[in-house]
Amino acid sequence: MTVMKNPNTVVNESGIEIKTLYTREDVEASGGIDDSRPGEPPFTRGIHADMYRKRPWTMRQYTGFANAADTNERFHYLIANGQTGLNVAFDLPSQCGYDSDSPEAFGEVGRVGMAVDTLRDFEVAFDGIDLNKITVSLTINGAAAIMIAMYLAMAEKRGFDLANLRGTAQNDILKEFVGRGTWIFPVEPSVKLVADTIEYCAAHAPKYSPVSVCGYHIRESGADPAEEMGYAFAIAKAYTDAALARGLDIDAFAGRLSFNFNIFGNLFEQVAKFRAGRRRWARIILDEYGAKDPKSGWLRMIAGGGGSGLTIEQPENNISRGAYYALIAALSGAQTMALCCYDEAYTIPTPKAQRISLRTMQLLIEEIGLTDTVDPLGGSYYVETLTNQMEEKIVAAMDWVAEQGGMVRAVSEGLIQARVSAQAYAHQRSLEEGTFRKVGVNCYVEEGEERPEVELHGYDEAGSKAQVDALRRVKIERDDHEVEASLDALRTAAQAGDNVMPALMRAVKAYATVGEMTDVMVDVYGRYDEPLRF
Amino acid sequence: MSERQTEKKIRVLIAKPGLDGHDVGAKVVVRALADAGFEVIYSGLRKTPEQIAAAARDEDVDVVGLSVLSGSHVPLCRRLRDLLMDAGLGDRLWMVGGNIPEEDRAVLGQLGYRGVFPTSAKLDDIVNFIRENVT
Numbered sequence: 001m002t003v004m005k006n007p008n009t010v011v012n013e014s015g016i017e018i019k020t021l022y023t024r025e026d027v028e029a030s031g032g033i034d035d036s037r038p039g040e041p042p043f044t045r046g047i048h049a050d051m052y053r054k055r056p057w058t059m060r061q062y063t064g065f066a067n068a069a070d071t072n073e074r075f076h077y078l079i080a081n082g083q084t085g086l087n088v089a090f091d092l093p094s095q096c097g098y099d100s101d102s103p104e105a106f107g108e109v110g111r112v113g114m115a116v117d118t119l120r121d122f123e124v125a126f127d128g129i130d131l132n133k134i135t136v137s138l139t140i141n142g143a144a145a146i147m148i149a150m151y152l153a154m155a156e157k158r159g160f161d162l163a164n165l166r167g168t169a170q171n172d173i174l175k176e177f178v179g180r181g182t183w184i185f186p187v188e189p190s191v192k193l194v195a196d197t198i199e200y201c202a203a204h205a206p207k208y209s210p211v212s213v214c215g216y217h218i219r220e221s222g223a224d225p226a227e228e229m230g231y232a233f234a235i236a237k238a239y240t241d242a243a244l245a246r247g248l249d250i251d252a253f254a255g256r257l258s259f260n261f262n263i264f265g266n267l268f269e270q271v272a273k274f275r276a277g278r279r280r281w282a283r284i285i286l287d288e289y290g291a292k293d294p295k296s297g298w299l300r301m302i303a304g305g306g307g308s309g310l311t312i313e314q315p316e317n318n319i320s321r322g323a324y325y326a327l328i329a330a331l332s333g334a335q336t337m338a339l340c341c342y343d344e345a346y347t348i349p350t351p352k353a354q355r356i357s358l359r360t361m362q363l364l365i366e367e368i369g370l371t372d373t374v375d376p377l378g379g380s381y382y383v384e385t386l387t388n389q390m391e392e393k394i395v396a397a398m399d400w401v402a403e404q405g406g407m408v409r410a411v412s413e414g415l416i417q418a419r420v421s422a423q424a425y426a427h428q429r430s431l432e433e434g435t436f437r438k439v440g441v442n443c444y445v446e447e448g449e450e451r452p453e454v455e456l457h458g459y460d461e462a463g464s465k466a467q468v469d470a471l472r473r474v475k476i477e478r479d480d481h482e483v484e485a486s487l488d489a490l491r492t493a494a495q496a497g498d499n500v501m502p503a504l505m506r507a508v509k510a511y512a513t514v515g516e517m518t519d520v521m522v523d524v525y526g527r528y529d530e531p532l533r534f
Numbered sequence: 535m536s537e538r539q540t541e542k543k544i545r546v547l548i549a550k551p552g553l554d555g556h557d558v559g560a561k562v563v564v565r566a567l568a569d570a571g572f573e574v575i576y577s578g579l580r581k582t583p584e585q586i587a588a589a590a591r592d593e594d595v596d597v598v599g600l601s602v603l604s605g606s607h608v609p610l611c612r613r614l615r616d617l618l619m620d621a622g623l624g625d626r627l628w629m630v631g632g633n634i635p636e637e638d639r640a641v642l643g644q645l646g647y648r649g650v651f652p653t654s655a656k657l658d659d660i661v662n663f664i665r666e667n668v669t
Contacts, residue, residue, distance in 0.1 A: 181580070
């Protein structure tokens with residue numbers, strides 16, 4: 001995706017003018033080639049010395065629907081097909097802190113992901129899955145502290161040692177205010193909760209990654225590739241500062257911060273973005289924050305998705321797009337890949353579409369040679385020049401945030417939301433005018449072409465009722481006194497400004513519901529009031 | 535055109551009912567309608583049908599436009615229909631956009647939603663539809 005301003009000028013999405021030819025002189029003029037080896041700071045060529053020779057990327061498709069039992073069945077299907085990690089989708093009530101029987105959950109239970117009310121749902125969803133072999137990523141943000149507590153409690157009950165438990169929670173609330181929208185509490189207490197999870201995991205589950213900072217959704221909301229990464233770093237710095245303010249040592253948690261980036265767009269721009277991003281993040285953590293352990297400066301990432309690159313028009317084209325996006329992620333040195341499925345523009349992916357995405361990634365490993373050598377585009381005059389230029393653009397995006405008073409303020413005031421949404425509008429206009437080319441949308445459109453039939457994942461009324469019934473049974477079986485006492489302890493901790501994770505661990509073990517725990521915290525912290533700025 | 539319309543701009547409420555957090559499209563439409571010279575009120579995320587009907591009444595809008603990407607458009611539109619009728623807003627132009635299968639178009643039309651704009655609809659088509667149907 002390259003914007004042609006006029007026939008003689010080519011400019012990429014991040015605003016860098018692309019030359020007809022790159023030579024050694026261009027690399028030198030842009031700052032030269034960084035000769036560090038992969039596995040050595042600043043990790044431009046990769047965070048590991050051997051990269052995919054040692055282990056290919058983790059394949060972790062986004063899955064989850066209806067209830068825990070159905071989701072568990074799909075998990076087993078994907079694992080049987082060679083998937084090596086799980087990426088859990090939650091339904092909207094769970095993401096927004098409502099129980100399945102609340103009025104807010106009307107029509108939404110199990111619709112876009114798995115419904116979770118209590119620890120019981122986690123026990124069912126992960127039944128029979130070896131958590132030491134399959135790493136689990138929880139795509140949860142507003143309710144992340146609760147769901148992390150549930151995951152840790154579930155693992156503990158099944159006898160896994162938390163000291164060695166791996167896994168990830170998305171838990172990036174700042175980007176939820178910019179795009180995606182599953183916030184609950186106001187900005188400042190939300191950031192405080194992220195710091196609580198970082199602090200708790202550093203002490204009790206040191207291999208668990210409590211936060212995956214997402215440029216992904218900010219890009220989906222309208223930001224360009226360099227801004228995507230710059231804004232993500234500004235967000236990661238906000239969490240880092242909050243954790244440091246607790247007295248944590250940078251090396252106690254920085255190595256467990258992970259990232260989630262988007263991969264649609266111009267291949268070379270994307271590869272340069274990731275190379276530049278690795279270098280910049282290492283400089284931020286190792287130089288700016290003074291971390292001693294080189295691993296603290298690793299930009300560990302899931303690179304994938306590409307949802308906004310997919311189109312509802314000529315949807316089969318999305319299979320080809322997905323293959324190019326996976327190629328981009330592989331050339332970029334991603335640790336984990338999750339590929340949007342070709343039907344994802346209009347439905348929750350079918351098993352067939354999920355299998356195609358999985359096979360797409362496996363093709364790169366088995367047939368196309370993407371795991372043979374590290375950073376295969378390193379040394380290209382074009383890619384090296386662009387890497388240097390993208391790093392400058394990333395820094396410029398971070399500078400813009402700093403000029404707004406930092407990410408917490410930029411989000412609280414709606415400044416970044418307004419900026420990104422203005423870009424989304426400009427982009428939509430350029431798509432409709434045809435200045436930004438999109439195959440099947442504004443070029444190569446065939447006469448009399450029919451819009452594909454949208455197959456919505458049917459709303460399962462019976463499944464929704466079964467979830468509510470299951471919740472009722474848990475409420476009858478649980479110890480009401482312990483529920484009350486644990487919720488009181490949660491309230492006390494929240495009011496005192498203490499880390500709420502120990503209280504949440506106790507409450508989830510008592511089978512307190514997501515809604516009950518959220519309500520207690522809303523009483524103390526309040527609810528977010530969206531600043532609507534255009 | 536009624537006298538009321540010649541005196542003031544077309545007023546549009548763009549609203550996000552339910553828990554769906556996808557607001558890129560809704561915000562893009564808000565900007566397009568504002569650029570077209572309409573007076574646009576945006577609800578923000580996660581509004582109940584009750585809140586949306588109350589805003590439509592209080593703001594005395596000509597157009598109520600809903601954006602739903604989660605697939606819950608039919609139940610939400612059904613609930614809002616009753617509330618809009620109770621609020622005496624049955625004569626206003628109701629529209630809905632989002633991830634909407636073709637087969638739901640008829641259901642939504644019967645509920646009174648005259649404009650249905652699925653994903654990939656063009657901004658100018660939305661603007662023109664409002665110009666042609668607000669009388």
